Amino acid sequence: MSAGPITFAIPYYSGLAYLEKTIESVLAQTDSEWIAVVCDDSPTAEARDTVERAGRGRVRYAPNERNLGMAANFNRCIDIADTDLVTVLHADDLLAPAYTELVRNAATRHPDAAAIYCGIDVIGADGGPAFSLPHAVKRRLDPAFRHEAVLDGEPGVRALLRGNFIPAASLCFRKSVLGTRRFVARYKFVLDWDLTLGMLLDGHPLVGLPAHLLQNRAHAEATTEKLTRSHTRFTEEIELYRDMADIARTRGWDRCVAVAEHRYLTKLHVLYRALRGLARFDLADAKHGWQLLRMGSR
Secondary structure, eight states: OOOOOEEEEEEESSOHHHHHHHHHHHHTOSSOOEEEEEEEOSTTOTTHHHHHHHTTTSEEEEEOSSOOOHHHHHHHHHHHOOSSEEEEOOTTOEEOTTHHHHHHHHHHHOTTOSEEEEEEEEEOTTSSBOOOHHHHHHHTTOTTSSSOEEEOHHHHHHHHHTOOOSOGGGOEEEHHHHTTOOOOTTOSSTHHHHHHHHHHHTTOOEEEEEEEEEEEEOOTTSHHHHHHHTTHHHHHHHHHHHHHHHHHHHHTOHHHHHHHHHOHHHHHHHHHHHHHHHHTTOHHHHHHHHHHHHHHTO
């Protein structure tokens, strides 16, 4: 039995030029079994004209009555979908034409999966290829790097604790399995990692596809970049690791506890940025990095 159509729910705050490109990538899907909606969280509801013009009648515009913030707007994107499958598609990212077809096929093969995710390519502000060392490293930690993989139970949690290799914007959730679990406002950066780990802790598998079906745009105004520059991402990663170590300990998952307590990838990323700060004579950034390394080692 077919998994049904996918809703692409796009949380918008700023960046109209990027939003138009995102909408165009939805319209270019080879499989027409999709619905699209833009949840506008901008102060002026500025996206209406762009959605109505670029959406060609296939993309619904849903402005928020008040500013919700990132996590709450992501959750509205999930809740607004009438379909069982919903992808919270970031407003500056691009879908590959085969995303709908391949993800729907995977959802049909794995009816018990809480979410399907895929590989991504990183692009820059101009849409050209861009290199991201953290992404390159994490991608090779992904069991779905070369072939379809199912993450489940303690092994799935342990794999995901080694590094957050699941690209947030590629996730297609199955609402009937996801249940009431949602993004939490406590986090700004690791809210997707917290959610995927939570789904595994709930006993729901995640399915990874090796195909690169999304282009993730890295640019100076992207939330990821801002939170990396401010080091918020690293303090949140350390906090999440500590929480996960406690949860794993109560379950007797000793190998998960060890991975969470070592948190090697976060330490390596902080060290990389600290050394890069020194090389650029950005002493404040380098100093902050060393402080984070000490905090992460406690």
